[in-house]
Amino acid sequence: MKAWGLPVKGYWTKLRTINIALFLGIFFFMFIFLCILNAITETNYVFLYSGNYFAIQPFLNPKDTIQNKTIASPKLKEVDEEVFPGRTDETTHFLINYTKTISLKVSDNARSNIFAGLRSTKVTSNRKIRRKCLLWEQPLYQVSNLPTQIKLNAEKFLYPGLIWGPNNQIVGFWQSIYVAIRLNRTLVVPRFFTHYTTDKKESAIPAYQRIDVNRLCSFISCITIEKFHKACNGSMNVVLQAMTSTTADIRRFEKHTQMNIFKIKGKSVSGFFGATKLRLSGKENAIANVPAFPSENYKLTYEPWLLPSQDAIRAAYNTTAPCALYANPFYTISLKLKDKIAFPLNIIGSRIEEIKDNAIFSAIVDSVRRPKCITEAAEAYIDANIGTDEFVTVHWRYNKEDWLRTCHLEKKRNTCEILKNITAEDIANAIVNNLPLMKNSNRSKTIFVYIATPPTLNGFKLEILNHLENITRQIVRRVPTDLNSYLNESGVEKCWKDTHWVSSSEILSLAEMEIMRNSNYFFHSVGSTWSSNIRPLRWKWTDGKIERKFEASILGLAKTIMTKRINGI
Numbered sequence: 001m002k003a004w005g006l007p008v009k010g011y012w013t014k015l016r017t018i019n020i021a022l023f024l025g026i027f028f029f030m031f032i033f034l035c036i037l038n039a040i041t042e043t044n045y046v047f048l049y050s051g052n053y054f055a056i057q058p059f060l061n062p063k064d065t066i067q068n069k070t071i072a073s074p075k076l077k078e079v080d081e082e083v084f085p086g087r088t089d090e091t092t093h094f095l096i097n098y099t100k101t102i103s104l105k106v107s108d109n110a111r112s113n114i115f116a117g118l119r120s121t122k123v124t125s126n127r128k129i130r131r132k133c134l135l136w137e138q139p140l141y142q143v144s145n146l147p148t149q150i151k152l153n154a155e156k157f158l159y160p161g162l163i164w165g166p167n168n169q170i171v172g173f174w175q176s177i178y179v180a181i182r183l184n185r186t187l188v189v190p191r192f193f194t195h196y197t198t199d200k201k202e203s204a205i206p207a208y209q210r211i212d213v214n215r216l217c218s219f220i221s222c223i224t225i226e227k228f229h230k231a232c233n234g235s236m237n238v239v240l241q242a243m244t245s246t247t248a249d250i251r252r253f254e255k256h257t258q259m260n261i262f263k264i265k266g267k268s269v270s271g272f273f274g275a276t277k278l279r280l281s282g283k284e285n286a287i288a289n290v291p292a293f294p295s296e297n298y299k300l301t302y303e304p305w306l307l308p309s310q311d312a313i314r315a316a317y318n319t320t321a322p323c324a325l326y327a328n329p330f331y332t333i334s335l336k337l338k339d340k341i342a343f344p345l346n347i348i349g350s351r352i353e354e355i356k357d358n359a360i361f362s363a364i365v366d367s368v369r370r371p372k373c374i375t376e377a378a379e380a381y382i383d384a385n386i387g388t389d390e391f392v393t394v395h396w397r398y399n400k401e402d403w404l405r406t407c408h409l410e411k412k413r414n415t416c417e418i419l420k421n422i423t424a425e426d427i428a429n430a431i432v433n434n435l436p437l438m439k440n441s442n443r444s445k446t447i448f449v450y451i452a453t454p455p456t457l458n459g460f461k462l463e464i465l466n467h468l469e470n471i472t473r474q475i476v477r478r479v480p481t482d483l484n485s486y487l488n489e490s491g492v493e494k495c496w497k498d499t500h501w502v503s504s505s506e507i508l509s510l511a512e513m514e515i516m517r518n519s520n521y522f523f524h525s526v527g528s529t530w531s532s533n534i535r536p537l538r539w540k541w542t543d544g545k546i547e548r549k550f551e552a553s554i555l556g557l558a559k560t561i562m563t564k565r566i567n568g569i
Contacts, residue, residue, distance in 0.1 A: 133495035135373035152221040158185040161253040161327040165195050167529035172329035177364045182313040186221045188228045191256035198505040205502045212369045219367035232323035235260040239292040240317045242329040244281040244300050293317045304334040308357040335361045342366040342536035365536050370510050378514030385479050390520040392449040397525035399454040422558050428467035430557035447476045452512040523554035
């Protein structure tokens, strides 16, 4: 028997030679292609083989990763569905394990786009800037697959319908997580939205541009909006109300989730034991066909009306409906932090039901951190402009465009009258007189101070800084480079523009919050959630104990200085 004119034995020898030649040819082609790609992009790419196909992926250095942490591919982005509709829900992710292997999971749609992900982009000559920019890419998290500290019911869900300004949304988000835990419902990672003072449209912001999603979902069971939509067949079942809502609020939640709320599929109010009509604010009538909890026996107010115990929360929201909207949460549960500090939860050997309310809430606040790219940008700014020296931060919140516009409210009238008479020099004297670093009369070393204000108060901020430098004869000085200039010069601004972040003003605000968190001394603004959201995360180790770092109310101290000035003291 012959093949190709050769004996069978010769046939197999020739076939094996051809296979080896083909393999070497492919390998040579891949090697040349890889060399060209690395030379063009200045990024170290590698070929990955996964069963039946090859993929190209930038090399992930294990020193820059965390063992068993989901790492985002910097090129194959999970895009915002509002911008790119029709994306696949199953997204690419890499699981890194130092000692074993790299496993690769790719959806059918993503697989066909692997090479498309290497699309041509402008390449910066600075490799460090390129690495920084990878953090700003939308993470390819699959939140339901992350290992979590608190595992919740995977068949019941809670979507937080958040309201008001960015930091009010965070307060409502904390409360939503607490309710999800107490009701044993998987948390849906929600949309956030911009502040009306910088964006009249109050545009939707994907969660990764407001919080560190992977950190959150390592703490509590999470699910994406897309998976929530699929699990619930495009409709909420019930609304759990923290406060009365408005029609505009509900319409926004429908838009963010692409799910029915006003036209709920399935049971009506009469089909849910204990349900009532959806209660709306002001003169808007309650909506009869939307089942809502709590019952009418509960009065919904803007003040805390619900105790934090699991029994109290389950009594108020006593429904087995799987797909729930938690509408308008904001300080309506009397939650407090343990020792006024946000700190991780230790539940080794304990059931979640046995953990005290304040310990759970402290861990929740600890789990909701600003995005990793923001924290690293803020730390780089501090390193470049301040170094390791102690420094001071001040937050002056009181602008007439936002905070002072509600001076007609009874609870704000006295504060507004005080603010009318406080000068920039009063604030500067308040800082100097109460700064522990200034107690040493012989001090000559520079103390850097960073002041954060709303953009419309930039002129007032400069006045404060000028007075500080004059009063202390340049001992207290402004940080040499302002944050906006630093982010531009260091290439970070290019990163967020190239990766389609929604709001540049919010990026600056988040970075300033991180600067305040890292400072040694913080003069905060009473009545501002911007300030109050920073304070629980400002702690340090002292003699083996955790304690809050120095902080004081700048308004209260400036009021004292102002009063003495007016009275001639």
